[in-house]
Amino acid sequence: MNIRIRQGAVALAVLATVAGCAGTGASRVSSADYDKDAAAVMAASFREQGIVKTDRLTQDEVMVACSKFGHSLDDDLRERFQAAALAEVKWPSDGKYIGDWKEGEKIAQSGRGLTWTDKPDAANGGNCYNCHRITKKEISYGTIGPSLYQYGKVHGSTEATQKYVWAKIWNPNAYSACTNMPRFGTHGILDEKQIRHIVALLLDPKSPVNAE
Amino acid sequence: MKNSTYAACVVASAFMFATPVLADATAEGIAKYREALAEGNPAELWEMRGEELWKEARGPKKATLEKCDLGQGPGVVKGVFVTLPRHFADTGRVQDLESRLLTCMETLQGIPADEVAKTPFGKGEQKNIEALVAWISAESRGMKFNLPMAHPEEKRMYEIGKRAFNYRGGTHDFGCVTCHGEDGKRIRLQDLPNLTKGPDAARGFGSWPAYRVSSGELWSMQRRLNDCFRQQRFPYPMYGSDVTVALSSYLGVTANGTVESIAPAIKR
Structure with a gap:
């Protein structure tokens, strides 16, 4: 009994010493120091190539926070980012949200655009199938995002849904700050016409997303 | 002995990559893939050339690489890759295999490191690097990653790599973490390793260099990372730059002690 207590005390003392050392070590190089080093390394390691300039590395406030906190932002930041994202959504100039689903399917299939091997004048794709299931027919789909198969059938094609889908594509941070999904409208990846076609792919009752 | 290990690796690769490859690739790709599996991993051709290159007197100084120190002393190749x-x-x-090879080529053989670093992948001296990394990685086949972390610079590069992995930017807000931060995800039909966790990091990081069936080329880790950044819509990472070494430090340390290296693997 006595022995056990003594061993326990020794173990505690050792732990305290180790913790003390670890504390001293950690204070020598702080996480903020590594942040600074990482920023310097990012700035020094890349060069421009083709259409891609080094300004692609410039982060806005959202990118900085999402890089640091991942999907676990605190509530204040989340609410602020989501409100700001929704406020900057550019709504369709003619008030029409629905385009041609056949064109939308082509855009959803295309992964082209904005890499250093892409041409400056080539139309950008939406990369949608890389991450989402969309039509029944296309079995080569990714799973980073949720399935969108039968999206319109489930949610209907009311104006509220059309606006939601439009904003989600324009700037998905409007509903889910630090989402994996790109800000297609905000960053000019897709234009108004292309977004209209993708909204049609998801919501038009005749689109294979909903008809099949 | 070597052949049986090798056969086991080919079979393991087939299990790991058969499903995504068959559904994703073109008919031509599938045919090439089957051919590759039937005949074994063509990376062996690069391995053989790499072993010859190591012992070949080359460059302005007409010297071999046999005195190159890859971390375990001059000339030691077995086990260094991990x-x-x-x-x-x-x-x-802190240097990865490729940036270290540049140092050896420059100091021992007099081949300017800057010029090799500027050479496009698959051309000139870069072709020789492909062969060397194929052979050197094969000499650690079946071993677990065991990157040292005792030196403060090693710790620093790991921490920088972790931050680079999570760095989201560019037109698409992508970072490495976008595709490689969760379990069981896919792009199209391609399975994505979760590189933030041990066994997956070892499977991902421990597969490169790899023979790519779709292009018939052997891709080094530097080339693999380069193409990741391309697809992220990031600018061009310079060959052997600190961001590439730091990422490898992060992936390698994360892989430490988990599953065995199968590099050079065979990939889609």
Whole structure:
């Protein structure tokens, strides 16, 4: 009994010493120091190539926070980012949200655009199938995002849904700050016409997303 | 002995990659893939050339690489691949296999490192690097990653790599973490390793260099990372740059002690 207590005390003392050392070590190089080093390394390691300039590395406030906190932002930041994202959504100039689903399917299939091997004048794709299931027919789909198969059938094609889908594509941070999904409208990846076609792919009752 | 290990690796690769490959690739790709599996991993051709290159007197100094120190002393090749990147006292830097080979080529053979670094993948001296990394990685086949972390610079590069992995930017807000931060995800039909966790990091990081069936080329880790950044819509990472070494440090340390390296693997 006595022995056990003594061993326990020794173990505690050792732990305290180790913790003390670890504390001293950690204070020598702080996480903020590594942040600074990482920023310097990012700035020094890349060069421009083709259409891609080094300004692609410039982060806005959202990118900085999402890089640091991942999907676990605190509530204040989340609410602020989501409100700001929704406020900057550019709504369709003619008030029409629905385009041609056949064109939308082509855009959803295309992964082209904005890499250093892409041409400056080539139309950008939406990369949608890389991450989402969309039509029944296309079995080569990714799973980073949720399935969108039968999206319109489930949610209907009311104006509220059309606006939601439009904003989600324009700037998905409007509903889910630090989402994996790109800000297609905000960053000019897709234009108004292309977004209209993708909204049609998801919501038009005749689109294979909903008809099949 | 070598052949049986090798056959086991080919079978393991087939299990790991057969499903995504068959559904994703073109008919031509499938045919090439089957051919490759039937005949074994063509990376062996690069391995053989790499072993010859190591012993070949080359460059302005007409010297071999046999005195090259990859971390375990001059000339030691067995087992070094699973300990890189690591800190080297002579350069004062943490180096991955490829940046270390540049140092050896320059100091021993007189081949300017800057020029090799600027050479496009698959051309000139870069072709020789492909062969060398194929052979050197094969000499650690079946071993677990065991990157050292005792030197403060090793710890620093790991921490920088972790931040680079999570760095989201560019037109698409992508970072490495977008595709490689969760379990069981796919792009199209391609399975994505979760590189933030041990066994997946070892499977991902421990597969490169790899023979790519779709292009018939052998891709080094530097080339693999380069193409990741391309697809992220990031600018061009310079060959052997600190961001590439730091990422390898992060992936390698995360892989430490988990599953065995199968590099050079065979990939889609």
